[in-house]
Amino acid sequence: MKIVNIKVPGKLSWKEQDLRVSFLRQLEAVPNSEKIKSCIQCGTCTGSCPVSYAMDISPREVIALFRAGDMESLLHSKTIWVCASCYACQTRCPALIKVTDIIYALKRLAMEKNIYPPNFPVYSLSQSFVKIMNSYGRLHEARLLVFYFVKTNPFKLFSFMPLGLRMAKKKRIAYMPSKIKDIKNFQKIIKKAEQFDMPRTVGEVQYLKGAVGYGAVDKKTELESKK
Amino acid sequence: MDYSYFPGCSLESAHSSYNDSVKKVFKHLDSNLHELEDWNCCGATAYMSVKEIVGFAISARNLAIAEKQKWDLIAPCSSCYTILAKTHRYMKELPELKERVNECLKEGGLSYNLKVKVRHPLDVLINDIGLEKIKEKTKVRLDGLKIANYYGCQIVRPEKGFDDREEPMTMDNLFSAVGATNVYYPMKVKCCGGMLMTTYEDVALKLSKEIIECAVNNGANCIVTTCPLCQMNLEAYQDEINKAYSTNYNMPILFFTQVLGLAFGFSDSELGIDKNLTAGIKINGALIHQ
Structure with a gap:
């Protein structure tokens, strides 16, 4: 392709x-x-x-x-x-x-x-996620939310408290992260994979005739060349 | 039958009830789930949107381990299911990607040769175990329970899988087999907002509200879902929805394995229904939980 x-x-x-x-x-x-x-x-x-x-x-x-x-x-x-x-x-x-x-x-x-923008929510969430993943191999929800809110809007963390308490009452919050045993090899895999994400070199793009949806532009140039 | 089992991160903490109920239901149907040895997080959508190759590599680590165990891999979390299936398909369709990912896996002493079949428990229940056996094993018919079957996005859409993308019926068939009534529910594959609940809350609240509203209007007793994130958005944020839209919803949001477990005669605490934040549901006139 x-x-x-x-x-x-x-x-x-x-x-x-x-x-x-x-x-x-x-x-x-x-x-x-x-x-x-x-x-x-x-x-x-x-x-x-x-x-x-x-x-x-x-x-x-x-x-x-x-x-x-x-x-x-x-x-x-x-x-x-x-x-x-x-x-x-x-x-x-x-x-x-x-x-x-x-x-x-x-x-x-x-x-x-x-x-x-700085402290952009989606980016911060992804970054917090990646940080936790790299050190534990598994996601820890409580830590993710704390990292995320500290980065974006620490006050939001307080408004999150009532729900957190309700969840805690029902034993639905894990306080300690679960960690995979083979974390060393896991990190090696990530390190190797990161090499493939290196910034790409930029090549030269040339104007090509017949670009999709731009028939009109091409016709114009054809006409001009006929003149 | 034997299967490899990938619980996923959220089934370890906030949704342990899903984990428990899946295990109970499969054991009741004489199937063995073998938890995947030292599994790691599938990477979810958050990883895919930052570094794609890393996302594929860590997801493929699970597939490589599952390949050694030789059984089909069951992933109950919709997101894990999709990510694992996507990794498998992309590696199959793009030989270059397979090569790169395997080069990464080699660092960890692993390799993946496309031999694993990623399955959702709903698919296994319907297509491997079958409705006949499920009917046989039913102890409590769920007569009178009105269910809104909510499939969400991830299990039906990105990976063309075991059910229709616009009008999936597997869950409907499952529950009519155990006696429950399925209400008219056109929102069954609509998006709940997913991770937007943390990033663009107003958007996600609107989407979740529409899903609950439709179930209420059609007279459902509960919404049944397959996805931990949908369950979280619809249940834990119901108060927020009520505040934002001046509504008064108190709709129980259950996992499909929890409801199926009730039909198999398990108690609400065995299935983790008592960990729910919203109201209980009525079965045969008796209120289950709260």
Whole structure:
């Protein structure tokens, strides 16, 4: 699968080129991700999305903006963080586009490029999660919430207390984290895997004739060349 | 039948009731669950959105261990089920990824050769054990119990699996086999908001409210779910929902194995129903728990 060959409409700025290439590299890890080329802009994804009402860019527009070569707006959107990854869009897409996986790729790219506000909730939650995982091999819910709230909004921790107490009364809180026995080898696996996530080198993207959805642009250039 | 069993992190703490009830139900149906040796967290969606290859590698560690045990791998948590199944499928479809992941696993003295079948307990109950056997083993018919079957996202959607994606029926069939009534419930595969409850609470509260509202309007006695996160959002945040929307919901949210366990004659404390935060449910006129 050579997804990097998806054609670019017109001339992109250096920054846009860089983001576009990085994004396409992210997509390499998704089977059949080249289907992104076959979007018919029907809007089934947006109609199926339970959280599209809270998004600034709808799922349909996500694909449209990608094709229009505007990665920057996508990475700055609220959309990619509001997605609850329920996969309703992906299962209903008549063009078999991996919409949810594409939004995951955008999230990873935004984090890779450090495009998010400081103490951003989704990022902080993921970071806290990763920290606990690396030291125990299993998740410890209580610790996750404490780390998370300390990073984002310590006062929220107090409003969380009543629920915590109710859960504790019912013996539903584990106070000590459970740790896997073979943590050394587990950490070795993670360390090795992290090497594969190294920032990717940026290649040159050239303007290609016949870019998807940009027939009009091409016709224009053809006409111009005839003149 | 023998199965490898992957409980997952949340079944160790906040949802030990799910863990207990799965084990009770399977034992009652003469199936053996062998807990996966030294399993680690599946990575969940949080890992996948930070570092994908790391996410695949730690998830594949569990599959590699399960491969040694040679049985199908049962994962009751919807998220674990999806992540493990996804890892298997991606490694199968992308040979390059398989190579990379196996290179990581080698560091820990493991390898995964795509021989494990990841199963959800609901799938095993219906397709391996069968409704006939479940009917045979039923001790208390759940006559009069009205159930809203809530499947959620993860077990039906991302991985095309054992049930329909828009109108799954396995849980409905299971409970009508033990005498319960399934109410009309069009929200059965809608999203509860998942992790948004910690990041965008207002959005998640709205989604969860709609799920409870629909069950109330259709006269359900309880919502039955397969997912620990759905259970948490719908149950523990019911007070928040009531506050935000001036409602007065007190809907019991149970795991499907808890309700099935009741039909098999286990008590509410054996199934962890007494650990619930909301009201009890009535079976044959008797109030179970509280």
